[in-house]
Amino acid sequence: MKSIIVFIAVIVSLIPPENPKLTIKISNIEKMQGTIKVGVFNTDKNFLKEGAAIKNYSIIVEKSTAALTITDLPKGHYAVTMYHDENSDHKMNTNFLGIPKEPYGFSNNVKPKMSAPKYEDCKFNLSEDQTLHIKLIN
Template sequence: MNSLFIYLSVLLGLLSNENPTLTINIHNIDALQGNIIIGIYSSEHGWLEKDSEIKHYRIPVNSTIESLVITDLPKGDYAVSMYHDANSDGICNLNFVGIPKEAYGFSNNFKPKFSAPKFKDCKFSFANDHIMDIKLVD
């Protein structure tokens, strides 16, 4: 009987370690066209580099507020980067000095001033269900 109790306790402990849910609400979408491209990064290494995100999402824009619900992200420290690919060309178009011409946003609603943000500027700890609101900037 005692071993059955231990077995059930271990089993319930494993089940309770499920991944929490991260909901990202994207605000300030100007045009109902294209896609929102979202990258989730887990470290400074590779931050904002193409194809180095641990998760990558493409959400078709259908309204002025879009949401993404992520249920398979383990607990940890992360940072989110996104842009509105309004022309659906698959890249974040930049002007001649390297500033995005398309609306973009970061976790913590970090707004860069003279250079791209660092991972630590956008980092957040993810341990429980979390709702994040990110406002795109033009």
Template structure:
């Protein structure tokens, strides 16, 4: 019996999920409706382009700060973009200049000035459990 338990422990540690947890706290939510839409990127190629994020997540909004714990990302380098889809139309609504009309944010709390931020500016390394506090820009 002891051998079986040791064998199962070995298999669990060898084949178990070794992914660190990424906790994202989204702050400065102005409206208590809609969802926070999160895109995860792992390369600068096509960073921030629609439909190319390696993972997407949604959080229903019901308070001024929302949290998600992501457990399915392997160790590596990533960048996060997110927006508050207040009207639940599954797109980041923009004005005629292309500036988001809904709250938005990026990992490292990058604040774009004249253009979208680069992957390099937003990049972080996930090798152990990590907490990101991202403040929405309006």
């Protein structure tokens, strides 16, 4: 009997814990074209650098709001970035000063002033099912 209990305990310990569900609701979409590109970061190292996100998602724009549900992130600290790729060229278009020409947004609805936001400004703790409401900056 003892060996059965130990066996069950070992099997249960091998089952990975269920990831929390992160729902991102996006508003203030002005143009019904292109896609919204979402990046998820889990460290300040290379935050906002192209190709540095640990996860990337894409949403086809059909309405003035959009939603994305993510279920493949374990519990932890994250920051979400996004931009509306209105012309579907797979890059964030900027002017000669580096200021975005396409709408963008960050977790915690951070609105950059004179420079890009920092990871710490956008960081949130994902420990249970959660919904983020992000309003795109146009």
